[in-house]
Amino acid sequence: MRFLLEKDLRILRRSPLLVVLLVAYPVLIAVLVGLALSGGPDKPRVAVFSQLPEDSGTVNVAGTTVDPGRYADELYKAVDPIKVRSRAEAERLVRDGEALAAVIVPADLVDRIQSAVSLSGSSKRPTVEVLYNAEDPVKQQYVESTIESRVADLNRAVSEKLTSIATGYLGILLRGGDFSLFGQKFEVLGLQRSKALVDGVAAGEREGSPERQALERVSKFAQLAIDNLDLSDDVLDAVGEPVVVKRTVVEGRRTPLDAFAVAVAVTLSLMLVTVLLAAGMLALEREEHAFARLVRGLVSKTGLVAEKVVLAAVCALAATLLMTAGVSIFVSLDWGRAPLWVVALAFGGLAFGALGVAIGAAAREVRAASLLAILLALPIAFLALVPSGAVASGLYDVIRVVSACFPFRPALDAVDAAINDAGGLGTALLHLALLTVAWGAVARIGLRRFA
Amino acid sequence: MSAALAADAVSKRYGEREALRDVSFSAGAGETIAVIGPNGAGKTTLLSILGGVQRPTSGTVSRDPREVGWVPQQAAVYGKLTVEENLRLFARLEKVRDPDEAVARMLDQTGLRDRAGDELGTLSGGNRQRVNIAVGLLAQPDVLLLDEPSSSLDPRQRERLWEFVGGLARAGTTVVFTTHNVQEAERYADRVLVLADGELLFAGSPDDLHAEVGGDQRDFEAAFVRFLHERGH
Ligand SMILES: Nc1ncnc2c1ncn2[C@@H]1O[C@H](COP(=O)(O)OP(=O)(O)OP(=O)(O)O)[C@@H](O)[C@H]1O
Ligand SMILES: [Mg+2]
Numbered sequence: 181m182r183f184l185l186e187k188d189l190r191i192l193r194r195s196p197l198l199v200v201l202l203v204a205y206p207v208l209i210a211v212l213v214g215l216a217l218s219g220g221p222d223k224p225r226v227a228v229f230s231q232l233p234e235d236s237g238t239v240n241v242a243g244t245t246v247d248p249g250r251y252a253d254e255l256y257k258a259v260d261p262i263k264v265r266s267r268a269e270a271e272r273l274v275r276d277g278e279a280l281a282a283v284i285v286p287a288d289l290v291d292r293i294q295s296a297v298s299l300s301g302s303s304k305r306p307t308v309e310v311l312y313n314a315e316d317p318v319k320q321q322y323v324e325s326t327i328e329s330r331v332a333d334l335n336r337a338v339s340e341k342l343t344s345i346a347t348g349y350l351g352i353l354l355r356g357g358d359f360s361l362f363g364q365k366f367e368v369l370g371l372q373r374s375k376a377l378v379d380g381v382a383a384g385e386r387e388g389s390p391e392r393q394a395l396e397r398v399s400k401f402a403q404l405a406i407d408n409l410d411l412s413d414d415v416l417d418a419v420g421e422p423v424v425v426k427r428t429v430v431e432g433r434r435t436p437l438d439a440f441a442v443a444v445a446v447t448l449s450l451m452l453v454t455v456l457l458a459a460g461m462l463a464l465e466r467e468e469h470a471f472a473r474l475v476r477g478l479v480s481k482t483g484l485v486a487e488k489v490v491l492a493a494v495c496a497l498a499a500t501l502l503m504t505a506g507v508s509i510f511v512s513l514d515w516g517r518a519p520l521w522v523v524a525l526a527f528g529g530l531a532f533g534a535l536g537v538a539i540g541a542a543a544r545e546v547r548a549a550s551l552l553a554i555l556l557a558l559p560i561a562f563l564a565l566v567p568s569g570a571v572a573s574g575l576y577d578v579i580r581v582v583s584a585c586f587p588f589r590p591a592l593d594a595v596d597a598a599i600n601d602a603g604g605l606g607t608a609l610l611h612l613a614l615l616t617v618a619w620g621a622v623a624r625i626g627l628r629r630f631a
Numbered sequence: 632m633s634a635a636l637a638a639d640a641v642s643k644r645y646g647e648r649e650a651l652r653d654v655s656f657s658a659g660a661g662e663t664i665a666v667i668g669p670n671g672a673g674k675t676t677l678l679s680i681l682g683g684v685q686r687p688t689s690g691t692v693s694r695d696p697r698e699v700g701w702v703p704q705q706a707a708v709y710g711k712l713t714v715e716e717n718l719r720l721f722a723r724l725e726k727v728r729d730p731d732e733a734v735a736r737m738l739d740q741t742g743l744r745d746r747a748g749d750e751l752g753t754l755s756g757g758n759r760q761r762v763n764i765a766v767g768l769l770a771q772p773d774v775l776l777l778d779e780p781s782s783s784l785d786p787r788q789r790e791r792l793w794e795f796v797g798g799l800a801r802a803g804t805t806v807v808f809t810t811h812n813v814q815e816a817e818r819y820a821d822r823v824l825v826l827a828d829g830e831l832l833f834a835g836s837p838d839d840l841h842a843e844v845g846g847d848q849r850d851f852e853a854a855f856v857r858f859l860h861e862r863g864h
Contacts, residue, residue, distance in 0.1 A: 468707065468708070468709055468710060469703060469705050469706065469707035470707045470708065470709060471707075472679070472684045472703060472707060473684075473701070473703070473707045473721075473766070474724070475684075476682055476683040476684050476696050476697075476701065477683060477695075477696050477697035478721075478724040478725065479724065
């Protein structure tokens with residue numbers, strides 16, 4: 181038992197590839213899981229472009245002072261704000277993925293809130309604009325759930341305030357009191373006291389006289405208003421969203437989540453089939469010792485690499501086309517775009533195949549190659565799905581560079597473009613072609629070790 | 632006689648270890664050469680360099696490896712392919728003019744015609760070795776390198792192998808083989824090369840080797856062991 185244990189530890193120590201995996205893999209996975217669980221920084225990074233004048237003033241209604249600036253502070257507390265000085269700058273930050281979204285506060289927000297609370301009948305409701313980047317639906321969901329819930333918080337706060345102000349207003353209308361507007365004080369009589377006054381005057385009139393009848397009609401109306409305005413608190417409570425949120429997508433398109441999920445599923449399958457096959461089949465040549473026989477003039481090493489890449493890509497193309505067809509039973513897909521699917525899957529397959537042979541060249545046996553292929557492929561896919569803005573921007577840049585070195589992200593873009601008409605097919609195909617050449621070269625250099 | 636195959640000052644290093652040190656020899660057309668020496672002497676390394684599987688660290692080999700037949704010590708054939716499929720694959724890769732004829736010839740030579748449709752992985756070790764050798768013979772090369780070809784064959788197959796190799800040599804093929812069965816070297820080789828620790832200690836006929844150690848040994852094996860002993864191995 182002890183000797184077996186010693187023997188196995190010794191074997192492990194002498195397999196550098198395995199040791200690297202054993203050490204690097206847990207670290208990598210820990211980082212990824214950490215990212216996934218923390219969901220990035222506590223507060224989403226949001227660009228804020230406030231057009232409010234420095235001293236935007238307060239709205240003073242019915243004895244209550246409303247400071248719109250305080251509501252802006254509420255929002256800033258909920259997010260990690262990056263204050264910017266123009267709409268263009270806000271858009272750029274969103275486009276570059278440095279900010280998850282941008283909030284644009286219009287200059288006339290205060291005026292509009294003022295007119296909303298002054299009951300003067302203005303229909304222009306205050307509007308806050310939210311800009312975001314919808315590169316992919318995963319991110320879109322993230323933005324919608326994070327930013328918009330913050331804005332909803334703000335809205336609720338403003339809504340409560342407005343309701344209480346309006347209620348105060350009504351109280352003055354009902355019972356009378358002081359009311360200041362633009363620095364001037366008004367004394368408001370109030371409906372109840374008005375009614376009492378009218379009733380008093382009416383009592384002095386002769387019964388049945390036209391004056392008394394007219395005053396009684398005024399008094400009845402006042403009573404009706406008093407009764408009904410008492411109930412209006414509830415009505416006002418029901419007023420939602422005093423501040424309107426206008427959504428603007430800066431970049432990207434809106435692929436429905438299920439259609440995007442199809443693209444992710446197809447790309448994942450493409451990756452696993454191709455990488456495993458290419459890595460395994462190249463390693464098999466060495467495991468069977470036939471490699472030496474082949475490369476001494478029968479086949480060039482480059483030819484051998486190319487053959488494995490094509491083999492894996494063709495097999496995976498067939499498998500994933502079949503899978504796509506199967507999925508189309510459940511999710512409606514546009515079969516008219518099928519030729520584009522083939523193109524995207526073929527390019528993706530070649531790039532994954534090239535990655536696979538690079539793995540196959542590093543490992544000596546089929547089992548090691550398969551293990552390595554799986555261990556490498558899954559985190560790459562995971563990384564490629566991290567939305568920009570969900571993690572610190574420096575880390576995101578690293579993630580983006582790493583993702584760009586592997587075929588998953590461009591393959592996903594290509595497949596999504598082909599299936600869902602998401603755009604950017606050409607760029608993704610070019611990227612995949614470059615990766616095919618690069619990883620093919622890595623594989624070729626790897627094989628040189630076994631000259 | 633112009634050499635059919637020549638090695639000039641061939642050396643091979645694996646890190647610190649020198650597997651071959653300045654090995655030079657040449658072989659004429661139709662000559663049969665046995666490379667003998669202790670385990671780890673560098674026999675496999677020498678043959679794989681002659682066969683173009685590895686590049687020497689320094690030194691040169693005269694012949695283009697594509698004109699050389701190479702049979703490795705470990706069977707280098709596909710376990711999931713049948714005997715016939717293996718032979719046909721390599722016949723095509725070697726660009727043999729008539730692959731069908733070559734496959735048929737090799738099935739007869741190996742005596743495996745009745746196993747032609749069996750996957751190689753299901754064959755015994757010796758039978759697999761027969762196919763391994765047959766693959767090296769497919770292209771009827773002018774120079775044939777055999778690394779311990781007889782090691783896992785039964786006596787009858789061994790007999791057939793050497794008969795066949797003798798026929799090739801008489802027809803002008805140069806054969807270089809390694810073996811631990813030094814009687815085979817004495818019986819079938821025109822010349823023997825003795826390698827030890829990567830160094831070529833002796834090149835000459837078996838009789839010369841006998842003479843080298845005084846000629847009073849009871850057989851060639853004893854003479855060989857004596858020779859190595861005298862050279863400190
Ligand atoms: N890939 C390798 N890496 C490191 N050293 C190697 C490698 N291949 C061979 N060697 C070393 O080179 C030397 C010669 O090995 P080689 O296989 O040529 O010996 P050999 O004469 O064929 O032995 P045997 O009779 O056991 O087959 C040995 O010391 C061996 O350890
Ligand atoms: Mg050997």
